Amino acid sequence: MTVTQSPKSPTTDTPPRIRPTAAGTRPSGGGPLLAVIALCTAVTAANIYLAAPLIGLIARDFGASPSGAGWIASVAQLGYAVGLLFFAPLGDTANRRRLVGVLSAVAGVALIAAGLAPGLPALAAAVLVACAATVVPQLLVPLVAERAPAERRASHVATVVAGLFTGIVAARVLGGLAGQAFGWRAVFFGAAGLTVLVGLLTAVMLPAETRPRTAANPFKAIAGLPGLFASSAELRAACLRQGGLFGAWSALWTTLTLLLTDADGPYGLSLGAAGLFGLFGLVSTVAGPVSGSLVDRFGAPRVVTFAYALTAVSVPLFLLGGHALWALCAGAVLIHAGLMAGQVANQTRALGATSTPAAANTTYVVAAFIGGATASALAGPAHDHWGWPGVCAIAAAWVVAGWVGGALVARKK
Secondary structure, three states: OOOOOOOOOOOOOOOOOOOOOOOOOOOOOOOHHHHHHHHHHHHHHHHHHHHHHHHHHHHHHOOHHHHHHHHHHHHHHHHHHHHHHHHHHHOOOOOHHHHHHHHHHHHHHHHHHHOOOOHHHHHOOOHHHHHHHHHHHHHHHHHHHHHHHHHHHHHHHHHHHHHHHHHHHHHHHHHHHHHHHHHHHHHHHHHHHHHHHHHHHHHHHHHOEEEEEEOOHHHHHHHHHHHHHHHHHHHHHHHHHHHHHHHHHHHHHHHHHHHHOOOOOOOOOOOOHHHHHHHHHHHHHHHHHHHHHHHHHHHHHHHHHHHHHHHHHHHHHEEEEOOHHHHHHHHHHHHHHHHHHHHHHHHHHHHHOOOOOHHHHHHHHHHHHHHHHHHHHOOOOOHHHHHHHHHHHHHHHHHHHHHHHHHHHHHHH
């Protein structure tokens, strides 16, 4: 399978096409394989957020304060970032069957080690390894894009992305409930079993590689990412646009619990009740297939514009939601729909922007991750100094920066 770029006029904003080399044929990426890949994406993505709803139980078990155990959730994000840099670019060169199988097995063993951990340091080390191996979804998205028919590519990518968001919601909501019922260690053991079972099933079902075998060097792949980013305006635009959307979502969603649980605030909810707001993430699962169909029909640029419109409307609703629950709920629906629409459209553009879709996908996800992490880091201090309006201001700034930055890059093409 090779990737070629179709001619593009200076005034168009259509991403290059990914085309197979076999004349007149295109392998299908749908059917049972697509369903299994979406399931694998959901199960493995859940591992990244598995520890977050269990922090209270973990802290109690180890005799630590919740803030003292809270860094475990940050370690999970760090592990994912490390795995993303080292393993995701290898999708362009390595045998993906073998890589998915090995990473799934490593993640399963690490999750078992996390469930057996005698203390916080051991738990952190196990979570770091498990989340580094959880990069499997970002190996599978480029594969789906390569094998999908051109007229259905965005829809197929959307199915996998919807699986990813479903896994995140399941980890935050169902993981917490299962932890309360069976204990946090049982949650890690259960995740280990699911990861190995679904991961190995996916590896077995993946198609045999038809591209020439080349040596997979993770350090060489990492070193090539900045040059890849600089060489493709299409990729840069997708990165900036999604960084803005993900940053706005991260700023609002990571600090929403502070608003909902503040005893002196307008709501004063318990942690359990506030956690149910995570169910709004299911909007992403519903919006994913719709977004893919819209991208296939109207093109990625129009859907990105629509995603920004939804997100821009959601920010003042979140601001109003500082005192009105209905506005908070409406804002949550719109921002999740906007995030998913932007994710599908921008990732489809990124995957078709260069001749190395796995490396381009890595660059895209890292850029979005940086946008989200930076906004989250600023949202906390903003809340301390200016309250909920300060958080909404950070979100608004990221929406403006993402849209303007993407527009400037597109204008220079």
